[in-house]
Amino acid sequence: MSDRQLHLNAFIYPAGHHEAAWRHPDSRPDRIYDITYYQEIARTAEAATFDGVFFADGPALRTNVQYNAAPGLEPITLLTAIAAATTHLGLIATASTTYYEPYNLARLFSSLDHISGGRAGWNIVTTGTDLAAANFGLDKHPEHAERYARAREFVDAVVSLWDSWEDDAILLDRAAGRYADPAKIHRIDFAGDHLRVRGPFNAARTPQGYPVLVQAGASNDGRAFAARYAEAIFTAHQRREDAQAFYSDIKRRARDFGRDPGHVKILPGISPFIAGTEAAARKLEREFNELTVPDYGLGQLESITGEKLRHLPLDEPVPAALFAGAGDVTDNAASRRQVVAGIVEREHPTLRGLLHRLAGARGHRVFAGTPEQVADTIEDWFRSGAADGFNVMPPYYPGGLQVFTETVVPILRRRKLFRTEYTGTTLRDHFGLPRPRSRFAPEPVPLS
Secondary structure, three states, rough: OOOOEEEEEEEEOOOOOOOOHHHOEEEEEHOOOOOHHHHHHHHHHOOOOOOOEEOOOOOOOOOOOOOOOOOOHHHHHHHHHHHOOOOOOOOEEEEOOOOHHHHHHHHHHHHHHHHHOOEEEEEEOOOOHHHHHHHHOOOOOOHHHHHHHHHHHHHHHHHHHHOOOOOOEEEEEEEOOOOEEEHEEEEOEEOOOOOOOOOOOOOOEEOOOOOOOEEOOOOOHHHHHHHOOOOEEEOOOHHHHHHHHHHHHHHHHHHHHOHHHHOOOOEEEEEEOOOOOOHHHHHHHHHHHHHOOOHEEEEHHHHOOOOOOOOOOOOOOOOHHHHHHOOOOOOOHHHHHHHHHHHHHHHOHHHHHHHHHHHOOOOOEEEEOOOHHHHHHHHHHHOOOOEEEEEEEEOEEEHHHHHHHHHHHHHOOOOOOOOOOOOOOHHHHHHHOOOOOOOOOOOOOOOO
């Protein structure tokens, strides 16, 4: 087996990543509030030795529930239940630095890491929708630059809290009556422009030191943030060359921060329609696209582009002029707009065709083909410096993941690209990441 190994996460989106998945007979929208449904999906991913499962989240109802199933379970709670049904699978949840407070969020992820034996990961987001502000008593959503300034302080404060107990702080000295050494438990006294946190934390350091830090922003601020903090990055690219450019940029930025680029795993999303022949796979994709409701897709597209589109004819080409200036990637919405602009520029689709292109995975790469073709694509991106692995986004659940694990994973294993068994127990083990030292621990004495 080669030294460099592929990483695979299952991105769980309740009925599936295609916007019409809930209408397809192979999906189970009736079970999206049933914890055993997610436990079954997680066990499928674990049986295939996936690195982890990932849940997106946001503190607002963003889905038009008239036309699509709304995922509503809070992901950290959900992953705690999944932890009880699995033994090795990583557990990654999204949580916002804009609408949490550092101490509360530190407790949630610390608890998940302890409960799971070291399998937690935090997908750090700043929240990109105005819909959330009113749910937290705010008149408007904070501006992009302010959100990232708070996010930097937030992560520094949370990691300091997790570090505030040194690894050997617990003594368990029954004879002397000493449970812990107060000298090894530290106030953090964090004071920034946006946040103040005294500490110390109220729980010991976790099995991983602290949960794996994950990030998904592709804006200029998001890239700088990721290069400084992230240990895994979820990203969206339609073309290999764009993914390669992103990959090399992030690795360079990480190196500039004095980090080992190999400790920053880049995982684009891929949403595969898989069948025994390419024609059958494309037919399956068409089945899903024919179930879409244009009004829903238009709402999603208008949200991405910031443009009014409902007056345009569905079966005429999308005007390229709508996307003038899409190359200025100042925030995450702009980066996703850039993905859409690229599709319009290269493919000249009708509006209906564009809606179908985006229906599969909200701008992530959709691929229809045989298991061998899917494996070829994954290997090509992996070997060509476009990805360290993939966030697998099945068009429908649970069957889409089952097909991938039963047909694509064996091919990747035969090619010596993916593990046949777990060699560690924590998410850091799976990603090949070191366990971080507490920033309060004394520097090790060098060997003479």
